[in-house]
Amino acid sequence: MTTEADEPELRAHFEETVAADRRVEPRDWMPEAYRATLVRQIAQHAHSEIIGMQPEGDWITRAPSLRRKAILWAKVQDEAGHGLYLYGAAETLGADRDDLTRRLLEGRQKYSSIFNYPAATFADVGVIGWLVDGAAICNQVPLCRSSYGPYARAMVRVCKEESFHQRQGYELLWTMTRGTAAQREMVQDAVDRWWWPSLMMFGPPDAASPNSERSMAWRVKRHSNDELRQRFVDMTVPQADRLGVTLPDPELRWNEERGRYDFGTPDFAELARVIGGDGPCNRERIARRTAAHEDGAWVREAAAAHAERRARRADGAGVAR
Amino acid sequence: MNGTGGEGDGPGDARWAFGTGFEDPLHGVAVEPPPGADGAAVARVCVALADDALVGAQRLAEWVTCAPELEIELALANVGLDLLGQARLLYARAGQVDGSGRGEDDFAYRRAAAEFRCLRLAELPRGDFAFTALRMLALSSARLAVLDGLRGAADPVLAAVAERGVTEVTYHRLFAAEWVVRLGDGTDVSRGRLGRAVEEAGPWLAEVWDDAVGAELGVAPGAVRAACAADWGRVAREAGVPLPVPVPVGGSGGRAGVHTAHLPVLLAELQGVARAHPGASW
Numbered sequence: 001m002t003t004e005a006d007e008p009e010l011r012a013h014f015e016e017t018v019a020a021d022r023r024v025e026p027r028d029w030m031p032e033a034y035r036a037t038l039v040r041q042i043a044q045h046a047h048s049e050i051i052g053m054q055p056e057g058d059w060i061t062r063a064p065s066l067r068r069k070a071i072l073w074a075k076v077q078d079e080a081g082h083g084l085y086l087y088g089a090a091e092t093l094g095a096d097r098d099d100l101t102r103r104l105l106e107g108r109q110k111y112s113s114i115f116n117y118p119a120a121t122f123a124d125v126g127v128i129g130w131l132v133d134g135a136a137i138c139n140q141v142p143l144c145r146s147s148y149g150p151y152a153r154a155m156v157r158v159c160k161e162e163s164f165h166q167r168q169g170y171e172l173l174w175t176m177t178r179g180t181a182a183q184r185e186m187v188q189d190a191v192d193r194w195w196w197p198s199l200m201m202f203g204p205p206d207a208a209s210p211n212s213e214r215s216m217a218w219r220v221k222r223h224s225n226d227e228l229r230q231r232f233v234d235m236t237v238p239q240a241d242r243l244g245v246t247l248p249d250p251e252l253r254w255n256e257e258r259g260r261y262d263f264g265t266p267d268f269a270e271l272a273r274v275i276g277g278d279g280p281c282n283r284e285r286i287a288r289r290t291a292a293h294e295d296g297a298w299v300r301e302a303a304a305a306h307a308e309r310r311a312r313r314a315d316g317a318g319v320a321r
Numbered sequence: 322m323n324g325t326g327g328e329g330d331g332p333g334d335a336r337w338a339f340g341t342g343f344e345d346p347l348h349g350v351a352v353e354p355p356p357g358a359d360g361a362a363v364a365r366v367c368v369a370l371a372d373d374a375l376v377g378a379q380r381l382a383e384w385v386t387c388a389p390e391l392e393i394e395l396a397l398a399n400v401g402l403d404l405l406g407q408a409r410l411l412y413a414r415a416g417q418v419d420g421s422g423r424g425e426d427d428f429a430y431r432r433a434a435a436e437f438r439c440l441r442l443a444e445l446p447r448g449d450f451a452f453t454a455l456r457m458l459a460l461s462s463a464r465l466a467v468l469d470g471l472r473g474a475a476d477p478v479l480a481a482v483a484e485r486g487v488t489e490v491t492y493h494r495l496f497a498a499e500w501v502v503r504l505g506d507g508t509d510v511s512r513g514r515l516g517r518a519v520e521e522a523g524p525w526l527a528e529v530w531d532d533a534v535g536a537e538l539g540v541a542p543g544a545v546r547a548a549c550a551a552d553w554g555r556v557a558r559e560a561g562v563p564l565p566v567p568v569p570v571g572g573s574g575g576r577a578g579v580h581t582a583h584l585p586v587l588l589a590e591l592q593g594v595a596r597a598h599p600g601a602s603w
Contacts, residue, residue: 050391057385064595065603066375066409066425069382070402076385077398084391122594122603172603179602288386296389298514299450302507309506 018219023149026092034218038148039093040109041215043100046086048112051104051285053079055119056128064122071168072125078161085158089150105290112136113271114201116279117194123176123186124194129169131191131198131236137162138232139202142222170239177244184244191240192248199263200271202229208268233261346410350481354418362537363476364419365438368428369534369576370467371411372439374404375429376584377460379591383447393450396496400457403489407482414478430595434585440532441575442525444584451504451514455522457497458556459549463529465490466548470540479538498556505560515562526567528574 010029017024024030057076063069087097103109114132119125140159146152176183203209203225215221223231233252240247251264273279354360381401388394409425416423440463442456468490471483504511530549536542550566557564573579595603 053386060382060385061379061590062594063603064430064598064601066405066412066429068603070405070409073382073385073398073402073405077395077402080391080394080398084395087391175602180598180600182598183601292387292389295387296393296450298508298510299389299393299504302511303503305508305511306503306506 018147021145021147021219023152024147025149033214035093037215037218038151039090039095042086042090042093042151043095043103044110044112046083046090046100047104047109048115049079049083049086051111051289052115053083054285054288055115055117055281056125059119059122059125062122063125068122068125068172071172075129075165075168078165082158082161085154086151089154092150093148101293105286105293107277107286110275111285112201113274113279114197115285116274116281117197118281120193121186121190123173123183123190126169126172126176126187127190127194129165129167130173130239131169131194132201133162133166133169134236135198135201135232137166138228138235142228145219145222147219170243173243173245187243188245191245195248196266196270199229199232199266200268200274202226202232204268204271230260233263237261346406346485347478347481351477352417353477355475355477358418358475359537360418360420363474363479364415366471366535366538367411367415367418367479369438370464371408371415371428372437373443373460373464374408374411375591376437376439376443376587377457378402378404378408379587380443380445380447381453384453389450397453400493400496403486403493407486407489410478410482414476414482417478418476426595430592434580434588435578437575437580437584437588438578439575439580439584440525440529441581442522442529444575444581444587445521445525446583448518448521449514450500451511452518452521454497454500454504455515455518457493458501458552459522459526459529461490461494461497462549462552463532463545465494466545467532467535467540469548470544471535471538474538476538494552498552501556501562502560505556505562512562515560519562519564523565523567526565527569528576530567531569532576534576 011031014024014028014030014034017028024034053076056072060069060073060076063072087100090100091097100109104111114135119128137159140155140162143155144152144159146155173187176187206224206226209225216224237247237252249264251262253262255262274282277283354363378401381397381404384394384397386394388397408429412423412425412428415428416425440460443460445452445456447453448456465487468483468486472480472487474480474483501515504515530546532545534540553564553566595601
């Protein structure tokens, strides 16, 4: 139990730990605002993994080859694993998984707005892997150095698996673009639909990002939204060229002077609308998650009742002995 | 070896979760059938077991994003992926030994319902979690007995698939049995749902218990029935719920290509994209 008198010293120790790039661990003192920021960020990340299973998950039963079926199912299972892992990291900060789930279902916590777009064809599975997971990796690799230990360590594994998913997505597109003309059209159509939403994944422009500055100071966040967006574009354009698809941005061109690509501005009004609940699939995503949670309640209750009864029986047996 | 130390791993592979050195699952297994082997019989067994696995996996895939909790979500995916993996190897083997040269996708995507040889219990709709657990228990008890017997099969690939499958299906049976016990010993609601699942599965159990698949390749007669009866009895006792013992019926049903109306619907979904793009490469 710490007292108010201890606090300046504890705070100094915390600041020093963060400044020296050491890790803050669950047992360490931390400012309440730091704890709250992390819970918000980790929970939002966990929710994104779980909601993010939906657009691609719907294609598992329809995957056009057994190999693609296995790859996609394993990938979606990985996302569930990331969710579980991240809820675990949030629990090290005193959060409770059921409570976080309730906040998601009631709209009090967000998930990545990218998952409010529909996956219309099987090519979307490839494009989600390539662009959406690719953008997620740009956002997440720096989090492997987050100042909060459990989150940083979780992200090492998450990033490795996401890299794998991105390669799988790209390999699907590579195969499809070498298939029939109809397949090439499917790929281009999916790229057209996902390019701008992928750029929006980096969040609002730096000037309009309310939580960024403090998160950067606390080393919960390492790079600005615009910086990461630029990094993603620079990484992706050559990959699109190799694939033979066109990125739907007339302003996209190499800037010799900067040594980077210039590109157009995403429609941030659309991003705000989708975050605000008015994307194409917001209601559908939360409805599905709510149904799963509610329909599964009797199963969780049965398991709890059984565990309790078994514990009682074990106690009784112990006394009798 | 599919870890980071595998042969195919290059210097930069530490950043990939599982390395890049993936190995053929049949690495080290002889693929030449033994002299005098009955290729048609091996193919029949492979197709029946692969059809059970594929159709069972398809029903489990319908749980994705809908499971009662994340741990169950992960477990159902594990079971489904195991079955899918078994189906792929068994189809590929069937196409080698039946002389047709068909690949795994030819079997999965280019056959009509009447050409499938799965047990009808496997093809019934997904149902609730009680039905899912009960069906998994029934199917995995029987499958485990068949695979166990096929470990000694003369066909080296079938024997290898059976060997690995025994490990996998032992877990499927455990997962299913534990949940049937939890639901039976849980709440009034879960007991009621389990009772309804037993009623729904009841008419389709006979062909599971009396399955003759594998008998011509050396699975002992009565092995499936004995294994199912033993598992059923143990789980019924622990769950405190009576599980009916099926009455044997003559050999028609799924193994003879006679199916419920649910299989064509399942296949329409499974095969739809593949059939809409003839000549495509995925």
